[in-house]
Amino acid sequence: xxxxxxxxxxxxxxxxxxxxxxxxxxxxxxxxxxxxxxxxxxxxxxxxxxxxxxxxxxxxxxxxxxxxxxxxxxxxxxxxxxxxxxxxxxxxxxxxxxxxxxxxxxxxxxxxxxxxxxxxxxxxxxxxxxxxxxxxxxxxxxxxxxxxxxxxxxxxxxxxxxxxxxxxxxxxxxxxxxxxxxxxxxxxxxxxxxxxxxxxxxxxxxxxxxxxxxxxxxxxxxxxxxxxxxxxxxxxxxxxxxxxxxxxxxxxxxxxxxxxxxxxxxxxxxxxxxxxxxxxxxxxxxxxxxxxxxxxxxxxxxxxxxxxxxxxxxxxxxxxxxxxxxxxxxxxxxxxxxxxxxxxxxxxxxxxxxxxxxxxxxxxxxxxxxxxxxxxxxxxxxxxxxxxx
Amino acid sequence: xxxxxxxxxxxxxxxxxxxxxxxxxxxxxxxxxxxxxxxxxxxxxxxxxxxxxxxxxxxxxxxxxxxxxxxxxxxxxxxxxxxxxxxxxxxxxxxxxxxxxxxxxxxxxxxxxxxxxxxxxxxxxxxxxxxxxxxxxxxxxxxxxxxxxxxxxxxxxxxxxxxxxxxxxxxxxxxxxxxxxxxxxxxxxxxxxxxxxxxxxxxxxxxxxxxxxxxxxxxxxxxxxxxxxxxxxxxxxxxxxxxxxxxxxxxxxxxxxxxxxxxxxxxxxxxxxxxxxxxxxxxxxxxxxxxxxxxxxxxxxxxxxxxxxxxxxxxxxxxxxxxxxxxxxxxxxxxxxxxxxxxxxxxxxxxxxxxxxxxxxxxxxxxx
Numbered sequence: 026x027x028x029x030x031x032x033x034x035x036x037x038x039x040x041x042x043x044x045x046x047x048x049x050x051x052x053x054x055x056x057x058x059x060x061x062x063x064x065x066x067x068x069x070x071x072x073x074x075x076x077x078x079x080x081x082x083x084x085x086x087x088x089x090x091x092x093x094x095x096x097x098x099x100x101x102x103x104x105x106x107x108x109x110x111x112x113x114x115x116x117x118x119x120x121x122x123x124x125x126x127x128x129x130x131x132x133x134x135x136x137x138x139x140x141x142x143x144x145x146x147x148x149x150x151x152x153x154x155x156x157x158x159x160x161x162x163x164x165x166x167x168x169x170x171x172x173x174x175x176x177x178x179x180x181x182x183x184x185x186x187x188x189x190x191x192x193x194x195x196x197x198x199x200x201x202x203x204x205x206x207x208x209x210x211x212x213x214x215x216x217x218x219x220x221x222x223x224x225x226x227x228x229x230x231x232x233x234x235x236x237x238x239x240x241x242x243x244x245x246x247x248x249x250x251x252x253x254x255x256x257x258x259x260x261x262x263x264x265x266x267x268x269x270x271x272x273x274x275x276x277x278x279x280x281x282x283x284x285x286x287x288x289x290x291x292x293x294x295x296x297x298x299x300x301x302x303x304x305x306x307x308x309x310x311x312x313x314x315x316x317x318x319x320x321x322x323x324x325x326x327x328x329x330x331x332x333x334x335x336x337x338x339x340x341x342x343x344x345x346x347x348x349x350x351x352x353x354x355x356x357x358x359x360x361x362x363x364x365x366x367x368x369x370x371x372x373x374x375x376x377x378x379x380x381x382x383x384x385x386x387x388x389x390x391x392x393x394x395x396x397x398x399x400x401x402x403x404x405x406x407x408x409x410x411x412x413x414x
Numbered sequence: 415x416x417x418x419x420x421x422x423x424x425x426x427x428x429x430x431x432x433x434x435x436x437x438x439x440x441x442x443x444x445x446x447x448x449x450x451x452x453x454x455x456x457x458x459x460x461x462x463x464x465x466x467x468x469x470x471x472x473x474x475x476x477x478x479x480x481x482x483x484x485x486x487x488x489x490x491x492x493x494x495x496x497x498x499x500x501x502x503x504x505x506x507x508x509x510x511x512x513x514x515x516x517x518x519x520x521x522x523x524x525x526x527x528x529x530x531x532x533x534x535x536x537x538x539x540x541x542x543x544x545x546x547x548x549x550x551x552x553x554x555x556x557x558x559x560x561x562x563x564x565x566x567x568x569x570x571x572x573x574x575x576x577x578x579x580x581x582x583x584x585x586x587x588x589x590x591x592x593x594x595x596x597x598x599x600x601x602x603x604x605x606x607x608x609x610x611x612x613x614x615x616x617x618x619x620x621x622x623x624x625x626x627x628x629x630x631x632x633x634x635x636x637x638x639x640x641x642x643x644x645x646x647x648x649x650x651x652x653x654x655x656x657x658x659x660x661x662x663x664x665x666x667x668x669x670x671x672x673x674x675x676x677x678x679x680x681x682x683x684x685x686x687x688x689x690x691x692x693x694x695x696x697x698x699x700x701x702x703x704x705x706x707x708x709x710x711x712x713x714x715x716x717x718x719x720x721x722x723x724x725x726x727x728x729x730x731x732x733x734x735x736x737x738x739x740x741x742x743x744x745x746x747x748x749x750x751x752x753x754x755x756x757x758x759x760x761x762x763x764x765x766x767x768x769x770x771x772x773x774x775x776x777x778x779x780x781x782x
Binding site: 066069070072073074075076077078079080097123124125126141142145146147148149150151152153154155156157158159160161162163164166167169170171173174176177180181201202203204205206207208209210211212213215216217219220240327329331332335336339340343344348349350352353354355356358372375376379380381382385386 | 434435442445446449450452453454455456457458459460461477499502503504505508520521522523524525526527528529530531532533534535536537538539540541542543545546547548549550552553555556559560567568569570571572573574575576577578580581582584585693696705709710714715716718719720721723724738741742745746747748751752
């Protein structure tokens with residue numbers, strides 16, 4: 026083992042590593058810009074990207090004006106999901122308010138609401154939802170149905186349904202009801218930020234490592250010192266190892282800082298082994314660095330390198346399932362996530378932090394990440410010598 | 415006026431000569447639009463569900479069929495003997511439905527029969543959707559069993575307005591359209607302006623007879639043209655692939671688009687004039703153009719969800735006002751009464767950017 030390490034980190038590599046470290050140490054701005062912004066970004070993303078659907082503004086048209094209708098309104102608006110925003114005189118006015126964005130949902134209670142209830146007839150209440158935002162609408166729809174169902178249950182227990190029942194018993198058999206009892210594992214409080222920050226974590230690792238490494242690799246080329254480096258007795262592999270080491274150390278520090286934020290600011294639970302997390306993070310950083318190196322070998326200036334990473338990073342982040350569920354992507358895009366390091370890392374982070382999964386269920390992700398990293402590192406070694414031609 | 419036009423022409427020629435920049439300016443917004451609006455979506459279907467049927471009776475299978483028939487769930491086979499948590503730990507399913515022993519017997523007796531649904535809540539939002547769907551399927555199944563009229567006394571008729579198909583593409587498309595406009599034109603403008611400072615060509619401007627206003631307006635005009643070109647390309651995509659159209663009066667949209675193009679171009683020139691260093695200017699635009707608009711404009715989630723401690727920031731994010739106008743024009747159709755204030759604010763923020771840029775440009779001379 027020792028021999029192996031001695032062969033990889035021989036005296037040439039050690040000297041090169043020392044040179045790279047010295048270079049980075051003089052560049053204080055780089056060190057600071059590596060640690061500080063990710064922490065701020067992680068916090069901002071975690072707080073700002075919250076899918077929580079609460080306090081939807083609700084407008085009411087109550088044509089019934091009865092205690093029964095007011096009870097329904099109270100039931101709807103006393104939950105955390107809906108907030109009473111105002112009463113309107115007609116459905117048209119309510120529609121106007123929704124189209125101008127003053128309220129997000131509206132309820133129209135018909136004039137014969139209480140009369141139908143007391144006679145045991147089924148009465149229909151109209152619920153209008155601004156479905157522009159599909160996520161909010163889907164969840165809001167669920168809430169509204171839930172509230173009305175539980176309201177029905179109360180009415181039934183008060184005996185309203187005894188009048189309804191005989192009608193239904195005539196044509197149906199004698200059947201029980203299924204009551205579905207959901208239990209939420211791993212995140213019983215349904216905290217949204219846990220999902221967001223664990224996804225953003227991987228995004229930041231890849232994004233920052235690729236940008237920083239492409240900037241530092243291309244610097245040698247801009248300054249024209251790359252020929253000198255390639256003329257030295259060191260092999261390309263050795264140069265790449267030496268170039269990657271200081272960045273790797275710095276980025277690992279960034280990962281540690283981000284982990285602290287995850288734990289302290291967002292209080293993400295830590296069920297599994299930290300080892301998996303760190304191993305996944307290390308692979309992620311390595312693949313990010315080599316991605317940056319490959320980008321740098323294709324660019325002639327820092328500008329071009331930056332612009333190219335603008336091309337590469339958005340698809341990588343939006344097609345990873347880091348910020349939204351993979352099942353929501355078009356079916357033909359879903360298999361592509363296998364090639365995405367952010368996807369694998371997000372899966373590892375979530376599973377090992379929140380679910381406490383072990384290697385038995387995480388090995389495919391580690392394998393995917395490992396292969397990706399290996400291919401990219403090899404590609405960067407190969408491209409590094411080629412870039413002069 | 416002539417000098418403004420000449421300045422704008424010079425700028426456009428410079429952009430057109432650099433194919434990489436031109437590609438960035440025109441193709442990348444389209445790529446971004448296609449990619450992000452199809453990828454950012456929270457409407458899930460085909461969710462993997464494991465069913466553990468301890469009863470295995472005709473009635474339990476009938477209940478499972480109700481889940482199988484839905485578009486939302488896909489039933490994954492998993493050995494019944496295993497622990498219910500296993501498929502969740504292995505990431506093989508989003509939820510596990512457990513049907514207890516004697517389910518069929520209890521149903522026949524007419525008793526209320528509990529069925530457990532264990533949901534993987536590590537993705538809280540999807541967990542809410544999963545349990546909502548499952549509850550809806552169960553309710554429909556109950557209703558079907560009791561012959562259709564067994565539902566409660568109050569029936570809710572839910573109407574989904576403006577996007578009845580719940581197509582998330584239609585919601586995120588206009589948002590990403592705004593993101594693209596807030597990102598690329600100011601990026602190019604900032605780079606062009608910072609370059610003048612970096613290469614000291616700004617000094618030539620000072621010795622010429624072009625006034626600061628004319629110079630700035632010329633630059634901004636060039637990038638307004640770029641922004642409007644991007645806008646037209648993206649609109650074509652929105653109208654064809656996304657199936658959107660103007661649902662109401664398009665004039666507020668047209669007016670605010672021109673104002674917004676001015677606003678973002680002025681933002682870019684302001685950044686470039688303030689930070690005469692291309693890399694640093696680029697980072698500043700990435701922060702202002704991308705991060706702020708992406709996070710604090712209501713692009714993905716409503717602004718109301720952001721905790722109040724940082725929500726106030728969204729009041730100064732220019733993209734927020736434009737997103738509201740675009741969504742109104744393409745989805746809601748509220749017209750002028752709904753968005754007149756936004757149009758004023760966009761113009762106002764653009765003026766502020768312009769004035770700061772103008773002030774800083776005078777200082778550029780000292781530093782150059």
